[in-house]
Amino acid sequence: MKVLLATGKPFARQAVGEIAQIIESAGHRFEKLENYAGKSQLLEAVRDVNALIIRSDVIDREVMEAAPHLKVVVRAGAGYDNVDLECATSRDICVMNTPGQNANAVAELVFGMMIYMLRNQFDGTVGREISNKRLGLYAFGNVAKMVAKIARGFSMTVNAYSPTLTHDDLRKEGEYGVISVYSNSELFENSDFVSLHMPLLEETRHCVNYELLSRMPRDGVLINTARKELVVEEDLLQIMEERPRFQYITDVKPDRHEEFDSRFPKRYFTTPKKTGAQTTEANINAGLAAAEQIVSFFRNGDERFRVNNKL
Numbered sequence: 001m002k003v004l005l006a007t008g009k010p011f012a013r014q015a016v017g018e019i020a021q022i023i024e025s026a027g028h029r030f031e032k033l034e035n036y037a038g039k040s041q042l043l044e045a046v047r048d049v050n051a052l053i054i055r056s057d058v059i060d061r062e063v064m065e066a067a068p069h070l071k072v073v074v075r076a077g078a079g080y081d082n083v084d085l086e087c088a089t090s091r092d093i094c095v096m097n098t099p100g101q102n103a104n105a106v107a108e109l110v111f112g113m114m115i116y117m118l119r120n121q122f123d124g125t126v127g128r129e130i131s132n133k134r135l136g137l138y139a140f141g142n143v144a145k146m147v148a149k150i151a152r153g154f155s156m157t158v159n160a161y162s163p164t165l166t167h168d169d170l171r172k173e174g175e176y177g178v179i180s181v182y183s184n185s186e187l188f189e190n191s192d193f194v195s196l197h198m199p200l201l202e203e204t205r206h207c208v209n210y211e212l213l214s215r216m217p218r219d220g221v222l223i224n225t226a227r228k229e230l231v232v233e234e235d236l237l238q239i240m241e242e243r244p245r246f247q248y249i250t251d252v253k254p255d256r257h258e259e260f261d262s263r264f265p266k267r268y269f270t271t272p273k274k275t276g277a278q279t280t281e282a283n284i285n286a287g288l289a290a291a292e293q294i295v296s297f298f299r300n301g302d303e304r305f306r307v308n309n310k311l
């Protein structure tokens with residue numbers, strides 16, 4: 001079988017070497033297409049592949065149609081909103097992710113960005129501390145759990161609300177020491193910082209709107225390491241206009257980046273390129289998991305991490 005690693009944003013060299021080794025020692029052919037310039041290069045590269053390992057690379061109908069032998073796509077990471085799942089199902093392609101493998105890297109970045117911004121981008125002026133403040137986690141998956149763990153080291157109070165878990169389920173996550181709240185309104189009302197951790201789905205698109213944001217303290221901080229589409233950007237711009245101390249910190253550059261940047265340069269920060277999962281450790285964890293999942297898919301039809309429906 002031919003396995004293509006197609007990553008617009010390349011993995012660490014060590015991760016790529018180890019992925020190749022896993023694939024080749026199972027008797028498959030390995031090829032890579034890293035840092036490609038445009039979709040046409042991807043379309044050309046997928047023509048004879050049976051398996052794909054990707055990151056945020058968009059795998060839509062056009063790509064699948066260009067890859068008639070494709071059987072499995074593994075998104076080395078958590079979110080799979082970049083893959084057309086319906087089309088994959090209709091073509092009998094199995095789509096999987098590697099949940100949890102890059103969670104710690106993303107969680108660490110949450111704190112890195114928080115401290116950078118609370119210390120006024122290290123410009124030497126008087127800043128604030130995060131210790132003993134209230135952190136709200138909106139959704140409670142693998143990244144949120146790691147954030148909760150780290151937050152305890154900073155003596156933060158951690159509130160959590162999940163649209164997919166019941167209040168009691170969340171209360172049972174005792175080892176993370178979070179306070180389970182009953183609604184997203186309660187979460188935003190009772191948190192100095194709110195960190196978003198839900199996947200992008202039709203139900204979560206634009207879920208952070210004016211109504212919710214206005215419940216936060218006037219000097220609240222919204223942190224987004226998840227997806228830009230979760231936030232109604234116009235509403236957030238309005239909140240930042242009305243509240244001169246409100247901050248937005250993000251690893252997913254908003255569509256209206258120029259506007260945020262020019263209007264609120266000291267209260268808005270975005271990484272230039274999504275960087276949460278961009279550590280050697282996370283690349284190795286997610287990349288190797290993806291390679292192993294492909295090997296066992298071809299060996300014995302293992303679809304354990306499948307995320308799309310079956311035909």
Ligand code: 3PG
Pocket residue numbers: 009055056057076077078079080102226274275276277278
């Ligand atoms: C994920 O969904 O796993 C993260 O957003 C990381 O995405 P990336 O692999 O494109 O950096």
